[in-house]
Amino acid sequence: MDGTVRFVATCRVCGADDWLDVLSFGSTPLANGFLKPADSYDGEATYPLDVGLCRDCGLLSLRHLVDPRILFDHYVYVSSDSRSMAEHMGRVVDLCWQRAGLARRADLARRADLAGRAGLARRAGPAEGALVVEFGSNIGLQLDLFRRRGLRTVGVDPARNLVDVANERGVETVAAYFEPASAAAVVGAHGTADLVLGRQALAHIPDLHRLVEAVDVALAPEGVLAVEVPYLLDLLERNQFDTIYHEHASYFSLGTLCRLFAQHGLRVVDVERVPVHGGSIVVFAARDGSSWTVRPSVARLLDLEERGGLRTDRPYLEFADRVRRVTGTIAELVRDLVAQGQRVAGYGAPSKGSALLLACGLGADELDFCSDTTPLKHGTVLPGSHVPVCSPEQARDRAPDVYLLLAWNYADEIIARERDFLAAGGRFIVPVPEPTVVGAGTRRDAVHAAAAS
Ligand code: TMP
Ligand code: ZN
Secondary structure: OOOEEEEOOOOOOOOOEEEEEEEEEEEEEEOOEOOOOOOOOOOOOOOEEEEEEEOOOOOOOOOHHHOOOHHHHOOOOOOOOHHHHHHHHHHHHHHHHHHHOOHHHHHHHHHHHHHOOOOOOOOHHHHOOOOEEOOOOOOOOOOOHHHHOOEEEEEEOOOOHHHHHHHHOOOOEEEOOOOOOHHHHHHHOOOOEEEEEEEOOOOHOOHHHHHHHHHHHHHHEEEEEEEEEEHHHHHHHHHHHHHHHHHOOEOOOHHHHHHHHOOOHHHHHHEEEOOOOOOOOEEEEEEEOOOOOOHHHHHHHHHHHHHOOOOOOOOOHHHHHHHHHHHHHHHHHHOOOOOHHOOEEEEEEOOOHHHHHHHOOOOOEEEEEEOOOHHHHHHOOOOOOEEEEEOHHHHHOOOOOEEOOOOOOHHHHHHHHOHHHHOOOOEEOOOOOOEEEEOOOOHHHHHHHHOOO
């Protein structure tokens, strides 16, 4: 192995080396490594994709990590502007507003400002308003919503191409990894943060301790850390094997996050399950010694994890068995349709779509194309499976008989929107948790159960 891949010998949370091998997907290309169409893809780089459980702290982790510079310096994943994601981002603002004391901070700032205007006190300077710092802020869609609620915001994201877009949109964003040095620079310029937020970012960060050290640098004494991560219990129960790919180094339970944060003087004070990305948790943590008290939601979810046996081998081995069965069923279903002369295409070209096709052994022999709303992906081919990506407009002109719903986390929204396709006899295969064929006659609750979103 060259210097681009690092073997994970000891756990990145607790340092133990007692691993359970859960699943191996062999050596695969990066899920976001979209390629220009070519006659041959012989030179395509692949990297080992194995996932294991740390039996000590319960971290589910990749056993090989690809150098983050290869993964993230130029990033094609642009935050979705879909309806359901916009709704979710609004909910995150509301949650943080209630749970992270932003309402109180904003109120104090407003009163100071009013008092200042009345000549009663010094006018509130910018440092007196609540500050939100988001790491992995992408093009700034989430921060924009905080800004509209009157808060000050700073984004930190390593992908220059996305940082440029965020700044052009007026969301101040620094091109950097969120580390103690970049956190200190943000504090120097703006003061400490009332809220440090990381949405769907933690899984991408190999050095978890350095990340939490950066949080420690950035966070005000009474500030709150909020992280949103895909939830391990949902991953296991809903067979979401395609969310396992090189960018996602870690798959978290609440118990493991409690243990990680505790090592840095932070304690989890609240948690909320949210449906985004197939099931996620938003975890709130505050400094030991701060005035924040722990809500009952924390003990409740820890108890659920205990009852689900998350600290034992069983749920992981059962998950691996189901994944072998489900990937086989998806491949069989698609191959049978193609053999019957049906045209099959992918709906969406998300990174997990690349992962799904590779895990199922499907590719350009079975799928005509994948349609995706992201302009950066148009005219490329998917890594590994080499299925061409086109725009939804192009896809409408050559609609297939069946869409394999690769963007299954938006199943409700997409299936509702594609009623003309369904009315014309088109069908969807929703691949997880159990491969399910959805047509015009399928009842909505069955679709919902299939999508489990
Ligand atoms: P995500 O699950 O990581 O947000 O990625 C979703 C991908 O699916 C992204 O590439 C955009 C694409 N997509 C569509 O092509 N059509 C849609 O209707 C939606 C919601 C997403
Ligand atoms: Zn561990």
